[in-house]
Amino acid sequence: MLENLPSTTEDILQWTWGEIEPYYKELQDRPLNEDNVNSWLKDWSDLSRHVFEIQFRLEVLTTVDTTDTQSEEAYKKFFDDIFPNMQAGENALKQKMLASGLEPKGFEVALRNMRAEADLFRENNLSLLSEEQKTLLEYDKIMGAQTVQWNGEERTISQMYPLLLEKDRATREKAYRLVLERQFADFESLGEVWSQVMPMRKQIAANADLPDYRSYMWKQKLRFDYTPENAQSFHRAIEEVVVPAAARIRERRCKRLGIDTFRPWDTEVDPFGGEPIRPFKTMDELNAGTRSIFDKVDPELGKRYQIMVDEGLLDLENRKGKAPGGYCTLFPVSNRPFIFMNSVGTHADVQTLLHEGGHSFHVFETASIELFHNINTPMEFNEVASMAMEFLGTRYLFDSGMYTEVEAARARIEHLETNLIFWPYMAVVDSFQHWIYENHDLATDPVKTSEKWSEIYDRFMVGLDWTGLEQYKATRWQRQLHIYKIPFYYVEYGLAQLGAAQVWANSLSDYEGAVKAYRKALSLGSTVTLPELFQAANAKFAFDAPTLKHSVDLMEQTIEELESKL
Numbered sequence: 001m002l003e004n005l006p007s008t009t010e011d012i013l014q015w016t017w018g019e020i021e022p023y024y025k026e027l028q029d030r031p032l033n034e035d036n037v038n039s040w041l042k043d044w045s046d047l048s049r050h051v052f053e054i055q056f057r058l059e060v061l062t063t064v065d066t067t068d069t070q071s072e073e074a075y076k077k078f079f080d081d082i083f084p085n086m087q088a089g090e091n092a093l094k095q096k097m098l099a100s101g102l103e104p105k106g107f108e109v110a111l112r113n114m115r116a117e118a119d120l121f122r123e124n125n126l127s128l129l130s131e132e133q134k135t136l137l138e139y140d141k142i143m144g145a146q147t148v149q150w151n152g153e154e155r156t157i158s159q160m161y162p163l164l165l166e167k168d169r170a171t172r173e174k175a176y177r178l179v180l181e182r183q184f185a186d187f188e189s190l191g192e193v194w195s196q197v198m199p200m201r202k203q204i205a206a207n208a209d210l211p212d213y214r215s216y217m218w219k220q221k222l223r224f225d226y227t228p229e230n231a232q233s234f235h236r237a238i239e240e241v242v243v244p245a246a247a248r249i250r251e252r253r254c255k256r257l258g259i260d261t262f263r264p265w266d267t268e269v270d271p272f273g274g275e276p277i278r279p280f281k282t283m284d285e286l287n288a289g290t291r292s293i294f295d296k297v298d299p300e301l302g303k304r305y306q307i308m309v310d311e312g313l314l315d316l317e318n319r320k321g322k323a324p325g326g327y328c329t330l331f332p333v334s335n336r337p338f339i340f341m342n343s344v345g346t347h348a349d350v351q352t353l354l355h356e357g358g359h360s361f362h363v364f365e366t367a368s369i370e371l372f373h374n375i376n377t378p379m380e381f382n383e384v385a386s387m388a389m390e391f392l393g394t395r396y397l398f399d400s401g402m403y404t405e406v407e408a409a410r411a412r413i414e415h416l417e418t419n420l421i422f423w424p425y426m427a428v429v430d431s432f433q434h435w436i437y438e439n440h441d442l443a444t445d446p447v448k449t450s451e452k453w454s455e456i457y458d459r460f461m462v463g464l465d466w467t468g469l470e471q472y473k474a475t476r477w478q479r480q481l482h483i484y485k486i487p488f489y490y491v492e493y494g495l496a497q498l499g500a501a502q503v504w505a506n507s508l509s510d511y512e513g514a515v516k517a518y519r520k521a522l523s524l525g526s527t528v529t530l531p532e533l534f535q536a537a538n539a540k541f542a543f544d545a546p547t548l549k550h551s552v553d554l555m556e557q558t559i560e561e562l563e564s565k566l
C-alpha cells in the first residue's frame, strides 16, 4: 500500500512533483511478480487517481472562474512541472508492466491498449508530432481572426450565429452570405497550413512502419473492434437509409416555413415559428425539473442527481467570468462526477443537461471499479451513455412540469430530427477523411481536396440547395476543425448514436429491462471490448443498413406521432 497519499482536495492541490516522484520511483523499483501484481496495480491506480485529480480539479477551478488567477497559475505550473514528469512516470510503469509478461485477470483490455501504444511509439516521431501541433496553431489563429461587419459593428463568426435563428429570411441570408465570403477569403492561408501538415502526417505513419496515416490513426485511437471497411459500410448504410429520411425532414421544414427550396440559411431557424421555449427561470427550477426527469427514467438515477445537487457537483448557471461551453468531468479520488454548463433558460440547456447527466451516471456506475486503468471507456461507448439518456429523458419533458404538452412535442421532434440529420453530415466528414488518407499526395492539394469534398457532400446532403454558392460549399471542409486538428475523430458520434437509438428502441418494448441493461453496460467501464459493451446494453455494435433502418423508421414514426400533438 502506498503510504501518506494526501487525503484532502486541498492537500492534493498543494502536491509538488518533488513530493510525487518518490511514489513513481518506489513502484518502478518494487519487484513485480504474479503474487504482488494486483496490489502493485492497485497502488499504481491510486497514485494515478491522485495525480489526475490535480489536473481535473484545476480544470474545473479555472473554468468556473476564469478570473481566478491563483488557479490559473497553479494550472500552468501543473503543466510545466508535473504533467511531463507524470507522463514519463506513467509510461515507465506501463513499460514495466508489459515487460513483466504478467496478464492479471480483468486487465486484458488495459494491457491490449498499452501494447498498442508501446507498439506505435517512435522516438523520431516526437519532434514531428510537436511540429504538427505547432503548425496547427496557425489554423486557430486564422479562424479566430475571422470577423465581419454587421450593422456597423465588428462581429465574430460565433456572434453571427444567432442571426440564423431570425424569422426574417432575408436577414438570415444576408448574414449567412457575409460569413461565407469572409471564410472563403482565408481559403489560401488555410490551404497553406493543410499542405504543410499533410507531409508530416505521411512521415509520422512511415516512421511507425505503417502503410498510411489512416492505419496510424486507427491504432492511435485504439480501434481494435472495427476496421476502415466497417466505417465505409456504415457510410453506405447511411446513404441508403438516412439520406432519404433527412431529405424528407428538409422537405417538411420547407412546408412549415412556407418556402419552396431549403437553402443553407434555413437550417437553424425554428420551423414551427413559435416563441422560443423557456422551460425554467431559476437553477432551482432546472434542478427540480431535471431531477424529476431522471426519477422517471430510474429512481436510482434521480437519487444520484440529488447527490450532485447536495454535494455541489453542478455549476450550471451562466455568469460573468465563466468559460464558455459545457462538460462533465470526474474527480478520480472520490469517484464523483462534476457538470459544468452555461444555462440561460433555454430548451437547449435542458437537452445538454440530460446529455451531461448521462455522462455523470457513467461515473457513478463505475465507482466500484478498483483500477483507474479500467474506467477508460472508449468514446464510441461514452457517448452512448449520454445520448441514450437524451433519448430516455426527453420522453418525460412534459412530466417534469417545465414544458407544456405542445412544447414537449416540439422539443422531441427537434431532438429526433437533429439526430437524423447528423448521420449524413457525419458520413460526409468521415468518408472525406478516408478519401484523404487513401489519396494522400493528391489530397495534399487543397484545390483537389475541395473538389472531392463537394462530390461527397452532394452524395449525402440531399435536399439542401447550394445553387450559386458552389465555390463556398467546396471549401467548407476547412471549417470542420476535426479534419485539421483531430483527424478521424467523428465517426464515434455516429456509432454511439446508433447504440443510443437502440437502447431507446428497447425501452419502448421492455422499459425496465432496457434501463437495467444500459446501467449494467455503464458499470463495466473499460473492462470489456467495445462490442461487448454494446451487447451488455442490449445493442448491436453495428454498421449495417438493417440495424440503422430499424432505428430510423422508429424515429420517423415517432416524429409523425408527435406532430399530431402540435
Ligand SMILES: [Zn+2]
Residues within 6 Å of the ligand: 355, 359, 383, 386
Ligand atoms: Zn458527450
